[in-house]
Amino acid sequence: MRARGSEGATVRWCTCAVALLLLAVPGIASPQTTGLTAGPLLVRVYDAIFDARFDQVPALLTQTCGPLGADWSAIARSAKAEAQSAKAAPPEACQLLQVVSLWWQIQLDPKNRVHDDQFRSKSDAAIAAIEAWTEREPKRGEAWFYLGGAYGARAQWRVLREERLAAARDGKRIKNALEQALALDPSLNDAYFGIGLYHYYADVAPAAFRLLRWVLLLPGGDRLEGMREMLRARREGQLLQSEADYQLHLIYLWYEKQPQRALQLLRGLRDRYPRNPLFVQLIAEIQDVYLHDLQASRHTWQALLESAQVRRVAQPAVTEATARIGLAGVLDRLSESDTAMQHLRAIIEMKPPGPYGVLARAQLTLGQVLDRLGRREDALRAYRAALDVVPPDDPDGIVRAARSGLRAR
Secondary structure (H helix, E strand, O other): OOOOHHHHHHHHHHHHHHHHHOOOOOOOOOOOOOOOOOHHHHHHHHHHHHOOOHHHHHHHHHHHHOOOOOOHHHHHHOOHHHHHOOOOOOHHHHHHHHHHHHHHHHHHOOOOOOOHHHHHHHHHHHHHHHHHHHHHOOOOHHHHHHHHHHHHHHHHHHHHOOOHHHHHHHHHHHHHHHHHHHHHOOOOOOHHHHHHHHHHHHHHOOHHHHHHHHHOOOOOOOHHHHHHHHHHHHHHOOOOHHHHHHHHHHHHHHOOOOHHHHHHHHHHHHHHOOOOHHHHHHHHHHHHHOOOOHHHHHHHHHHHHHHHHOOOOOOHHHHHHHHHHHHHHHHHHOOOHHHHHHHHHHHHHHOOOOOOOHHHHHHHHHHHHHHHOOOHHHHHHHHHHHHHHOOOOOOOOHHHHHHHHHHOO
């Protein structure tokens, strides 16, 4: 939502592809043949992930499925599984939840690749474990549901990293797994969410993705049916209200042209998960970019900054830098450039660990503000400082913008 122009088109393409390709939500398994089991145990973990309480996830997983250091594949095959099944979730479910937790950590700072190697190895391992489960119990709908979730988590990450063909291949596996889950167990209402996402986006997808869908022999979509299926999962599923709200806010924003409805969903997520700064950030961006309400956006960024300063949100230093740079952009357009520069200089002084490339962005923005104020020498120093700290892959295009500022007369 921050992106405009060609960058915005890329973000839309990627998110559309993500939605077509995945259902990255944790399921719940048990020895019974229908439905999702051990719900309250895994819902606690799921809520902790959405609330960005990542430090609590390992302990919750231990309570849910047993020690994290155990050989989960062996546990799944052992006779103990039968005895424990009434009170514990299957080990494959917790293995998938580890992947989902790591994915949400990536989403809080998506340009940072520090978790990528770990995510790739854990997602591959989860897929292998759940595929083994489907081979042991091919008539178990839950196993296929989890398989769709495991491929979905990896597909999201692959789309984010622009591995589009690999993500599309995963997408085909996701759709097949979820359809198999529903064929074996029609009570798995949560599975309708992934099917609905596919049907919706396959109907509204850009031409480039429709071509890829044709190459991979993926079926077409149905916008109305997809929406009905997603709402059914949100209404009748055990786990997916929050995931549905997050995905639906994008649909209402980009395709249904209902930004107020998107805001309503995000505010619900913010209220349920107050430690997750992403939902507040998205609210501020919608108020700015889609509703053009700079004062509302300003107040939202300010609230996020205050929450970070009193450590009420996850990753407070990163969140403070995010809030300050968002607030600086709004203040500059409200002709409060002096206050905007105070926030930018605070970021530069803090040297926060994230978000990725924030120091270069702060220096570049400071240079642009100084240029508009006629302080050319100070602006040149800021542009040069931006070039000194820009990360090697330069995801924000700082080098081009800073050099343009240096050349300008």
